[in-house]
Amino acid sequence: MTHEELVEIVKSKLEADSILQPGFEFDIIAQDFAGRIGLDLSLNSLLNDTAVNEQPQFDPSWLK
Amino acid sequence: MILDSIKETSRKIRDREISATEIVVELVHDVNKRDHILNAFASFNSELLLENAKLADKQLSEGKYSGPLHGIPVGIKDIITVAGYPTRCGSDLYPNRVQNSDAAVINNLRADGAIFAGKTTSHELACGVTSPPASNPWNSNYVPGGSSGGSGVSVACGYVRAALGSDTGGSIRIPASLCGVVGLKPTYGLVSTSGVEPLSVSLDHLGPITASVEDCALIMNSLVKKSGVDYTSELNKGIAGMRFGVLAGKPFSPMQPDVQQAFENAIDHLRNLGATCINIEIPELEHTLAVEFGIIPLEAGAYHLNSLQNKPGLISPSIRTLLIAGRVIPESIYHRANTGRKLISRALRRAFEENNLNAVITPSLPATAAKKDQDEFIFDTLSEHISVSYVRTTAPFNVSGQPAISVPCGFDSAGLPIGLQIATKPYDESGALQIAHAYATSTNWQLIAP
Numbered sequence: 129m130t131h132e133e134l135v136e137i138v139k140s141k142l143e144a145d146s147i148l149q150p151g152f153e154f155d156i157i158a159q160d161f162a163g164r165i166g167l168d169l170s171l172n173s174l175l176n177d178t179a180v181n182e183q184p185q186f187d188p189s190w191l192k
Numbered sequence: 193m194i195l196d197s198i199k200e201t202s203r204k205i206r207d208r209e210i211s212a213t214e215i216v217v218e219l220v221h222d223v224n225k226r227d228h229i230l231n232a233f234a235s236f237n238s239e240l241l242l243e244n245a246k247l248a249d250k251q252l253s254e255g256k257y258s259g260p261l262h263g264i265p266v267g268i269k270d271i272i273t274v275a276g277y278p279t280r281c282g283s284d285l286y287p288n289r290v291q292n293s294d295a296a297v298i299n300n301l302r303a304d305g306a307i308f309a310g311k312t313t314s315h316e317l318a319c320g321v322t323s324p325p326a327s328n329p330w331n332s333n334y335v336p337g338g339s340s341g342g343s344g345v346s347v348a349c350g351y352v353r354a355a356l357g358s359d360t361g362g363s364i365r366i367p368a369s370l371c372g373v374v375g376l377k378p379t380y381g382l383v384s385t386s387g388v389e390p391l392s393v394s395l396d397h398l399g400p401i402t403a404s405v406e407d408c409a410l411i412m413n414s415l416v417k418k419s420g421v422d423y424t425s426e427l428n429k430g431i432a433g434m435r436f437g438v439l440a441g442k443p444f445s446p447m448q449p450d451v452q453q454a455f456e457n458a459i460d461h462l463r464n465l466g467a468t469c470i471n472i473e474i475p476e477l478e479h480t481l482a483v484e485f486g487i488i489p490l491e492a493g494a495y496h497l498n499s500l501q502n503k504p505g506l507i508s509p510s511i512r513t514l515l516i517a518g519r520v521i522p523e524s525i526y527h528r529a530n531t532g533r534k535l536i537s538r539a540l541r542r543a544f545e546e547n548n549l550n551a552v553i554t555p556s557l558p559a560t561a562a563k564k565d566q567d568e569f570i571f572d573t574l575s576e577h578i579s580v581s582y583v584r585t586t587a588p589f590n591v592s593g594q595p596a597i598s599v600p601c602g603f604d605s606a607g608l609p610i611g612l613q614i615a616t617k618p619y620d621e622s623g624a625l626q627i628a629h630a631y632a633t634s635t636n637w638q639l640i641a642p
Contacts, residue, residue, distance in 0.1 A: 141520040142553055147500045152516070153509060160513050164489070165484045170526045171532050174479045 212263030295387025301343030313342025362586025369611025432466030486529025493518020556611030
């Protein structure tokens with residue numbers, strides 16, 4: 129996806145949320161967007177773990 | 193300047209050796225003298241403070257002793273609501289917001305007799321690691337950390353012995369480490385966040401920043417009202433026979449050489465106190481920031497939607513970009529991050545169980561305080577933004593929800609403080625305090641003031 133395409137996605141999503149403002153730094157927002165997508169992709173190696181569906185561990189019984 | 197511990201000050205107040213008013217007069221004098229440079233306080237009402245101190249003294253003279261914090265001034269981060277004080281959250285969004293009710297933690301502190309020294313400087317919307325305009329008390333050209341920077345400064349420079357902070361990715365432990373004081377992020381949900389401006393509700397924690405581990409335990413007793421729980425009761429039991437996992441690899445490396453040296457010295461010291469320290473790598477932790485930064489924008493963006501729609505010009509551009517990210521990135525990122533969170537939490541649990549650990553130990557931060565105009569750290573060949581450097585060692589325990597405490601463990605060659613992080617099992621705050629107290633009282637780091 130090109131930078132210009134990312135900027136368009138950002139603008140359309142912000143318009144849908146009634147957030148679109150002319151003073152926004154769309155280039156920076158689009159770069160940030162791309163960075164976050166890249167960071168998310170780095171999770172692939174973790175999420176390929178076969179035991180994804182085990183229960184979360186905020187379990188007080190752990191203390192015992 | 194308050195030099196005595198909370199316990200000793202409390203005894204002196206109760207025995208009428210000193211009055212709350214005398215303490216507050218000295219505090220006001222000190223703040224008037226120094227806070228134009230340090231900016232620990234975002235709002236400081238000396239008249240209200242003196243009024244409350246006089247009331248505390250009057251109550252005592254009438255035989256009404258509220259509790260172990262009677263007449264003790266406590267700093268409150270400016271995202272926590274205190275009736276009658278402005279809660280500005282370091283933001284132009286809330287220039288004059290004064291509420292009539294107290295946050296739940298303020299009710300607890302009030303019930304134990306605490307008085308409120310003022311609202312301490314927060315990074316804008318609790319979303320940052322530098323807390324301008326606050327300055328590091330060890331060198332005012334450096335940042336105090338954030339987002340609870342003013343709380344760290346107010347304790348380190350001796351205005352107060354204790355302050356409250358919040359911690360979503362490290363915002364209690366970062367200023368505690370950079371200012372050379374103690375900071376505890378309790379187990380997720382243990383300390384109520386009711387009446388506190390949220391950043392990211394599933395990662396937000398509230399806790400104390402204090403001058404000593406003992407002070408920290410006393411404040412925890414007030415924040416967590418549970419019958420039979422006394423966080424001071426285990427402090428002096430030592431750590432002989434305990435087992436600690438020394439976390440190595442990413443995200444804890446790389447770190448500055450002075451931090452590495454201080455950390456290795458601390459591990460040696462823990463061994464000398466009778467603990468067994470074993471090196472452990474948990475590969476899942478490398479993904480901590482992808483999880484943390486996958487959750488915060490969506491939760492923060494949802495909370496601040498109205499401000500984004502109606503007052504976006506009152507949010508600084510960098511924070512606005514983060515909040516906007518929460519509106520534009522796909523929800524799948526949030527869900528994947530939460531799945532990653534489960535896996536990281538499970539990996540930490542497994543490490544504790546398989547190695548029979550009492551705690552894991554890390555440097556609180558990989559670097560000491562940055563200069564105010566500094567954007568990046570250079571670690572050998574790696575260039576890293578300071579907000580990433582400061583969060584990567586603390587955020588694993590926001591993600592897992594475990595308690596984690598930072599205690600001072602040395603200084604770098606420029607004289608800036610270094611912190612040691614101790615994380616225990618969920619709800620084992622007593623264990624974290626016990627280990628931290630054993631370390632702190634057998635070294636002199638927590639006694640050194642700027």
